[in-house]
Amino acid sequence: MHAMAPQQTGEARPAVRIRARNLGKRYGALEVFRGIDLDVGDREILSIVGPSGCGKTTLLRCIDGLLATDAGEVLINGEKVTQPIAGVAMVFQHFGLFPWKTVYGNVAYGLKMAGASKAEIAERVPYFIALVGLKGFENAYPYQMSGGMQQRCGLARALAIEPSVLLMDEPFAAVDAQTREILQFELLRIWEQRPTTMLFVTHSIEEAVLMGDRVIVLKGRPASIAETIPVDLPRPRTRETLRAARFAELREQVWSTLLSEARAAEFQLEPAR
Amino acid sequence: MRFSLAAAEGARRHGPFWLSLVAGMALWEIAGRNADAAFLVPLSATLSRLAELAASGVLWQQFASSAALFLSGFALALAVGMPLGLLLARVRTLRVGLEPYIMILYATPMVALIPFILSLMGFGFAPKVLVVFLFAVFPVLYNTIEGARSIRPELIEVARAFRSSERALWFDVMIPYTLPFTMTGVRQGIGRALVGMVAAEFFLSATGLGQLIMVAGQNFDTGGVFAAILVIGLIGVGLMRVGLMLEQHFARWRH
Numbered sequence: 001m002h003a004m005a006p007q008q009t010g011e012a013r014p015a016v017r018i019r020a021r022n023l024g025k026r027y028g029a030l031e032v033f034r035g036i037d038l039d040v041g042d043r044e045i046l047s048i049v050g051p052s053g054c055g056k057t058t059l060l061r062c063i064d065g066l067l068a069t070d071a072g073e074v075l076i077n078g079e080k081v082t083q084p085i086a087g088v089a090m091v092f093q094h095f096g097l098f099p100w101k102t103v104y105g106n107v108a109y110g111l112k113m114a115g116a117s118k119a120e121i122a123e124r125v126p127y128f129i130a131l132v133g134l135k136g137f138e139n140a141y142p143y144q145m146s147g148g149m150q151q152r153c154g155l156a157r158a159l160a161i162e163p164s165v166l167l168m169d170e171p172f173a174a175v176d177a178q179t180r181e182i183l184q185f186e187l188l189r190i191w192e193q194r195p196t197t198m199l200f201v202t203h204s205i206e207e208a209v210l211m212g213d214r215v216i217v218l219k220g221r222p223a224s225i226a227e228t229i230p231v232d233l234p235r236p237r238t239r240e241t242l243r244a245a246r247f248a249e250l251r252e253q254v255w256s257t258l259l260s261e262a263r264a265a266e267f268q269l270e271p272a273r
Numbered sequence: 274m275r276f277s278l279a280a281a282e283g284a285r286r287h288g289p290f291w292l293s294l295v296a297g298m299a300l301w302e303i304a305g306r307n308a309d310a311a312f313l314v315p316l317s318a319t320l321s322r323l324a325e326l327a328a329s330g331v332l333w334q335q336f337a338s339s340a341a342l343f344l345s346g347f348a349l350a351l352a353v354g355m356p357l358g359l360l361l362a363r364v365r366t367l368r369v370g371l372e373p374y375i376m377i378l379y380a381t382p383m384v385a386l387i388p389f390i391l392s393l394m395g396f397g398f399a400p401k402v403l404v405v406f407l408f409a410v411f412p413v414l415y416n417t418i419e420g421a422r423s424i425r426p427e428l429i430e431v432a433r434a435f436r437s438s439e440r441a442l443w444f445d446v447m448i449p450y451t452l453p454f455t456m457t458g459v460r461q462g463i464g465r466a467l468v469g470m471v472a473a474e475f476f477l478s479a480t481g482l483g484q485l486i487m488v489a490g491q492n493f494d495t496g497g498v499f500a501a502i503l504v505i506g507l508i509g510v511g512l513m514r515v516g517l518m519l520e521q522h523f524a525r526w527r528h
Binding site for chain 2: 086100142
């Protein structure tokens with residue numbers, strides 16, 4: 001049963017889970033971002049918002065250790081990141097499910113890679129499948145499922161390793177608008193049940209405000225942090241939150257920071273090759 | 274009512290198949306009765322000759338000999354083709370270096386190599402296995418390479434994000450993804466291996482069903498020739514079905 005309890009209860013928890021200092025990344029002549037500093041506290045949700053192509057997904061991959069940075073360093077739980085480290089899980093925009101594995105097999109994958117025993121896998125996988133609302137679909141293959149169901153599966157796969165840090169790479173960008181809204185509140189419900197440090201990358205301003213304890217706005221080429229906006233909306237956040245006057249104010253605040261940038265991005269030509 | 278509807282539906286779908294089969298058999302029978310027995314014998318005579326060969330034990334003995342050759346050559350083709358294909362898909366230098374040879378050998382009619390294999394290795398079992406292997410290995414190899422190379426890079430990234438070892442990357446990602454492609458190669462290879470088997474039995478030391486055809490031909494035993502051809506044809510159809518079932522089984526996760 002211990003596996004079901006929220007992690008780290010009763011232990012001393014570090015105040016900072018993710019620390020990035022002076023991060024920079026370039027692809028040849030193209031500088032993607034520079035001078036990124038950020039700290040994410042324990043059980044904090046930090047949203048990163050920016051226009052398409054601003055480098056937020058690249059930043060997330062650098063923080064996970066999937067991509068090497070050209071400057072600065074990332075520490076997660078005090079460990080310097082040079083490649084993906086234990087206790088960190090990512091949820092992908094493209095879901096990243098293995099099409100030859102069933103829901104059960106996909107959710108079990110992360111545990112298997114982490115070296116969990118068969119008994120542990122058999123104990124935990126059904127719990128996480130139920131947590132994301134996929135009970136009864138254990139034997140379904142990804143091609144049989146809607147985008148929403150596939151991302152529930154992707155979320156269960158990430159949660160199953162009981163990560164101390166969750167990295168969300170525009171997780172709901174590839175599903176339709178209604179499903180997206182349903183999944184946002186599902187994620188908030190699950191987070192209330194199992195609060196985890198989360199870095200939430202999105203291009204949706206509403207989503208960034210709804211999810212985050214703080215919102216970081218990325219802008220410029222190369223991208224840097226234009227503004228950090230604390231979100232003082234109470235939790236648990238529900239559909240009520242969307243109607244709050246404060247929610248509208250915060251959304252406008254993020255929007256006004258992004259506006260000039262979004263205009264520039266719309267009319268930006270790709271650099272000549 | 275429902276039963277007769279189902280029967281009608283069955284007749285509509287399978288009717289042409291059985292009708293055509295019966296017509297073909299009737300045509301063979303009629304043509305055989307009106308032709309010189311040195312060229313063609315009717316189906317009934319072929320079947321009674323087949324029964325004789327089966328009763329005398331010759332058919333089973335030759336069938337077992339051919340089966341041993343086919344299975345050895347094909348198993349070797351699979352054992353080499355699949356791992357080599359995965360390796361070539363993953364190691365670019367090797368792939369680019371070996372590509373011209375693979376393409377030349379895949380395009381060459383293997384029968385042309387038989388005299389060379391004969392002078393190199395003689396008349397034993399091994400050279401015949403080599404012939405079957407050469408006929409079958411290239412479809413397996415080629416489809417495995419193409420399959421393994423088509424894997425989406427996102428899935429490799431997911432594996433890295435979950436801290437997969439190189440070994441786990443092969444066993445949990447590369448191989449399961451590639452298997453349906455390899456099985457397409459297996460299905461194609463089965464037909465070619467059967468050709469290789471008969472060619473080896475004809476042109477190297479005469480054994481198995483190939484020998485059965487040759488001996489019957491030399492003795493002007495037309496019924497025996499057709500009996501052996503019929504058996505080989507039926508084996509071919511059966512193996513193709515097995516190949517298709519394998520392919521579908523391993524591809525059940527694809528839509």
